[in-house]
Amino acid sequence: MSDVMIKLENVTYKYESNENEGVVALNGINLSINKGEFVVILGHNGSGKSTLAKLINALIVPTSGKVYVNGMDTQDEENIWHIRRTAGMVFQNPDNQLVATIVEEDVAFGPENLGIHPKEIRKRVNEALTAVEMEEYKDYAPHLLSGGQKQRIAIAGVLAMKPECIILDEPTAMLDPSGRKEVINTIKKLNREENKTIVHITHYMDEAVEADRVIVMEKGNIILEGTPKTVFSQVEKVKQIGLDVPQVTELAYMLRKEGIDIPQNILTIEELVSAL
Amino acid sequence: MIIKVEGLTHIYNPNSPFETKALDNVNLEIAKGEFVGLIGHTGSGKSTLIQHLNGLIKPTSGKVIIDGVDISAEGANLKDIRQKVGLVFQYPEHQLFEETIYKDVAFGPINLGLSEEEVDKRVKEAIELVGLNYDKIKNRSPFELSGGQKRRVAIAGVLAMEPEVLILDEPTAGLDPKGRDEILKQIKKLHQDFNMTIILVSHSMEDIARLVDKIIVMHKGRVSIVGKPKDVFKKADELEELGLGVPQVTYFMRELKKRGKKVRDDIITVEDAKEEILRLLRGNGNA
Numbered sequence A: 001m002s003d004v005m006i007k008l009e010n011v012t013y014k015y016e017s018n019e020n021e022g023v024v025a026l027n028g029i030n031l032s033i034n035k036g037e038f039v040v041i042l043g044h045n046g047s048g049k050s051t052l053a054k055l056i057n058a059l060i061v062p063t064s065g066k067v068y069v070n071g072m073d074t075q076d077e078e079n080i081w082h083i084r085r086t087a088g089m090v091f092q093n094p095d096n097q098l099v100a101t102i103v104e105e106d107v108a109f110g111p112e113n114l115g116i117h118p119k120e121i122r123k124r125v126n127e128a129l130t131a132v133e134m135e136e137y138k139d140y141a142p143h144l145l146s147g148g149q150k151q152r153i154a155i156a157g158v159l160a161m162k163p164e165c166i167i168l169d170e171p172t173a174m175l176d177p178s179g180r181k182e183v184i185n186t187i188k189k190l191n192r193e194e195n196k197t198i199v200h201i202t203h204y205m206d207e208a209v210e211a212d213r214v215i216v217m218e219k220g221n222i223i224l225e226g227t228p229k230t231v232f233s234q235v236e237k238v239k240q241i242g243l244d245v246p247q248v249t250e251l252a253y254m255l256r257k258e259g260i261d262i263p264q265n266i267l268t269i270e271e272l273v274s275a276l
Numbered sequence B: 001m002i003i004k005v006e007g008l009t010h011i012y013n014p015n016s017p018f019e020t021k022a023l024d025n026v027n028l029e030i031a032k033g034e035f036v037g038l039i040g041h042t043g044s045g046k047s048t049l050i051q052h053l054n055g056l057i058k059p060t061s062g063k064v065i066i067d068g069v070d071i072s073a074e075g076a077n078l079k080d081i082r083q084k085v086g087l088v089f090q091y092p093e094h095q096l097f098e099e100t101i102y103k104d105v106a107f108g109p110i111n112l113g114l115s116e117e118e119v120d121k122r123v124k125e126a127i128e129l130v131g132l133n134y135d136k137i138k139n140r141s142p143f144e145l146s147g148g149q150k151r152r153v154a155i156a157g158v159l160a161m162e163p164e165v166l167i168l169d170e171p172t173a174g175l176d177p178k179g180r181d182e183i184l185k186q187i188k189k190l191h192q193d194f195n196m197t198i199i200l201v202s203h204s205m206e207d208i209a210r211l212v213d214k215i216i217v218m219h220k221g222r223v224s225i226v227g228k229p230k231d232v233f234k235k236a237d238e239l240e241e242l243g244l245g246v247p248q249v250t251y252f253m254r255e256l257k258k259r260g261k262k263v264r265d266d267i268i269t270v271e272d273a274k275e276e277i278l279r280l281l282r283g284n285g286n287a
Ligand SMILES: Nc1ncnc2c1ncn2[C@@H]1O[C@H](COP(=O)(O)OP(=O)(O)OP(=O)(O)O)[C@@H](O)[C@H]1O
Pocket: A015, A016, A017, A023, A024, A025, A043, A044, A045, A046, A047, A048, A049, A050, A051, A052, A092, B143, B144, B145, B146, B147, B148, B149, B174, B176
């Protein structure tokens, strides 16, 4: 058993289209993510983040190059079932994920497909719905829920499958601040306590601060990579790329420019308070 | 008042097991040219409320009055209302339906009965306004775009109608930071240049803090707080109880104050925080 959960070797992906010449969404990407690692992926709209996620989940296969999940080649049809069981995915739009007519059944859908014992399924469904604070909606119809509520159900569905690796494509985009905090805490807990590998795609910079590694994509390439400290301390570069830094990082940066003596790598409220 | 909501209650699926009271006696007024931020926890009724404002949903009881016209009344002219009140949906997928991006954005203006030239001009302007490359993208299918690109097209479709009231349901969810800033800047500009009335639904306290004149906080189908951002964001504890929060800089200033620093408690933007801290440090002769 190796330590690597996800490996991309020189991966290119092109969306073919009849009307035009097609879109190259990924351009020769190399990437290796270790087991138990918490990675955040940032980047512009259209930079290839969702395409990357879909490749890892074997929803699409590379135009050229190789994608391995826990050593399994995603191009080999025989592996697909195992790959999806290893790497669970929360989609960018929950509408694409919700399949059943009742919330509880929707969350049970994944574990059922894994052939898990009904009693265990019940337990997992309850735990997952509790984790996203949606227990009271278990008998509801998913399509009648609000935007953020749907997003929570989609997250619960993946939690109930207990995959070793979880890929989340903007899971917090429609959540209120406390919901966002809860989801991030749940992800962190799964990572720290159960050593799950996490690949988290987001546009919220304060969520990226929590990761082991930040990967920045642009036009189908990885253009910047490193710990949150090394990435976000380059405030000017990050802004030039068109991304953002947390508000306290920005404040620290502005104060430094005014000649105030504070460290360059402030990422949290606590760090800035201590520095002043 | 361009918008008046009186005793508005909305019950989804009445008399069924799924009966949900999404709005419970909501009263509010929005003046012409106001820039309002609508915030509230998931499921608090924000989307339900704004869909009443252009007649997409009918009240179970109560009234919605737009520019003096009771649009909840029998026989109200909804075509006029939809021209006046433009609504960008929470999920762009619910808004996009044509086979090309051009046709999608042109749909509203064509329905307004505008000349072909005018439609053409507006479509082009709107697509560029949301930061997309018109020539590159006009003939592509909206369904083959990334999440954030779809959202931009959906926003362009409503901007092209040049409504008097622009309502945006979490327009920046899924946008990258640069896209977010550009689009919010355009919205602010529409507000300033044309005195457009804007209602912005958002979960980003940071965006709300730097843009709006007035905040309306929803909680469980009711309006629970109304006020200026500076006043509303002083109530951090109360907002947290409602599932919300305050901008990160506001939390930071609160923390400084807790540790005994004499700083103002109404700071909601990074700019203001900088000024306040410089005042504090320089006032003390430390810098
Ligand atoms: N089904 C599709 N057909 C054709 N092109 C597509 C399709 N899906 C995505 N693309 C294109 O591929 C590129 C990468 O898209 P992708 O969805 O991976 O971006 P993303 O980084 O996830 O963006 P976002 O932040 O907006 O979600 C974009 O240029 C997009 O327009």
